[in-house]
Amino acid sequence: MWSRIIRPVGVVALAAALTGCFNSAEPVSEIYGSTMGSTYSIKWVGSQLSPEPAEVMTSVDALLEEFESVASTWRPTSELSRFNAAPAGTCQAMPQAILDIVLLAEDLHQESGGRFDLTLAPLLRLWGFHGDGVSQNVPNEQQLAEAVALTGHEHLHVRDGQLCKDTALQVDISGIAAGYMVDQVVEHLADMGIKDYMVEITGELKAGGSKPGGRPWRIAVEEPRDDSRVAQVILPLRGYGVSTSGDYRNYFEHEGHRYSHTFDPVTGKPVMHDLAAVTVFHPSAAWADGMSTVLLVMGSQTGWEYAVKHELPALFVIRKGDGFVSRSTPQFIALQESKE
Template sequence: MRLTPVLALATLVSGCLFDKEPEVVRLSGETMGTTFNVTAIGEDLDETALATAIEGTLAEVNAKMSNWDPNSEVSTFSASNSTDPMPISGEFALVMTAANEVHQKTDGTFDVTLGPLIELWGFGPRTPEDPVPADADIQAALSSVGQDKLLTLDPEAKTLAKSNASVGINLSAIAKGYGIDAVAETLRDAGVDDYLVEIGGDLVAKGQNDKGEDWRIGIEKPEAGAQSLQLIVSLDDQGMASSGDYKNFFEQDGVRYSHILDPKTGRPITHHTTSVTVLADNAMMADAWATAMLALGQEKGLELAEQHKLAVYFISRDVTGGEDAYITVHSTAFKDALGTN
């Protein structure tokens, strides 16, 4: 689940960078099964040209990465019965290279072949009457999960092969981040140096806002049905993604089942971490790492974050403190990113 970012006003003005009152262009719409919001700041901005360029960029991203589009590049690959290496676009190869990196560093916790398990557990057209999957069905689904064993990427030749014809790829945990970075590049190509791009709760920010202040983003408290702030961070030329399990889950026979699945067990996670926020050099890596860190949980995730110098903020349920009690922990790199804020 992606959390909606909350823009927060800075309390101190750091000085305006523009010779005259800057223009602000705000664009929004729908993409990748969710919404997008773009704020571009500068002088002599052409809103129509920016809107056209951004729409074109998002259309290209969807044509390659969307699991919602049966004709997209990733959907075509997943539907293919061939196990021969298939030519893929440079963009698809870039995303798969990043996915492989996070997969390797998390010992397989981040996995783009989770589709059979996601479908088996019924996220999301699930009804309360649907039974919890049987052990045998989980084991059968696991046979089609494991990108390191089932997928072979050649980034130089730009080919991708699967060892089992039934294997599919789901890029929902990384494609939005890639799309954000692509839109940011479109803005830079148009001469925009100050911007905020957000898709489905993931975002990237660069420069300053129209008041000459740092972009300040609020991290939500993990409370379903409410929108209150846990923390505010300042971003400059960084990607940010938050992932949580407190809005997408189901309960059956007194057991809570998260939509975050462990690719090793084939079952929902059982630890108490409920929200994770990651800051990274770009939105694509923040997107992937946020999902991975939530699946790992605070204990394992924090150890990995320190090992790879990742900026990560964990919110976990305090099981001894009541329903709305939480424990927060962050990595050293996240503390450094906060500065004096």
């Protein structure tokens, strides 16, 4: 089991491949599999030099399994689980993948004023969003303070190939791991000579190159609705990773208030504002994965200002009355209007 099971439920605008019609001289191969408590799918344009789908699947499965074996917090023997079980003041040698993710998360944490944090597991567990059978509930202030005291990305450090913690932190990389592995799989495919691809892992996606005929891969960004999924915007995707964070599916209600699984690390509480979902495009799927969470935590106004300032292609879906309204950054509009 993988702690990321709470994440895909909140993805409001899963990017769905619109493959269209292909020239049989340039076959499109597909493989599907399971990973991180969810699924993955890969499409690519084959050639005479491309490996067979079975070979690609075997190597991709091995790559994903290797990552899970060191990074899954649901496997007690993984390096990350052993680090989480260790006391304050621990430094432990870690595989490069985990160090890379922690360093990327540190950049997101610093650039966003603390809105991204890998150490929120005690809060997720306290509120019942950890996926371990604990009932969802609103904690009292003492319980909240005790859980917050066990968090804090500033107490997590990378030193000389080791991961260190000043306090008894528990690290959960599920908020960025899938995007990171999308990037890793893309690199793996390139090493196998595959340049035209669409890779999706647990809802995080990246596409590059072209479909047969030289046309780009396209994705459909969905309009959030509590009971259905409706395609809202269709965009070409050339070398971009895409990620959506949203709160409209994984939540609970208590005394008229709606509590989502997305937390503000500053307050230790679920975000409670009018922003329902954010979709972010970036050349790095890992960065898009983390940034979509950052913008969701920031909210419809602060997040919008941040995205515009940093020239991010992003789509904001905002609650208004009983429905939703969308707001696109200039870079998103440019991507939407780009020629195929």
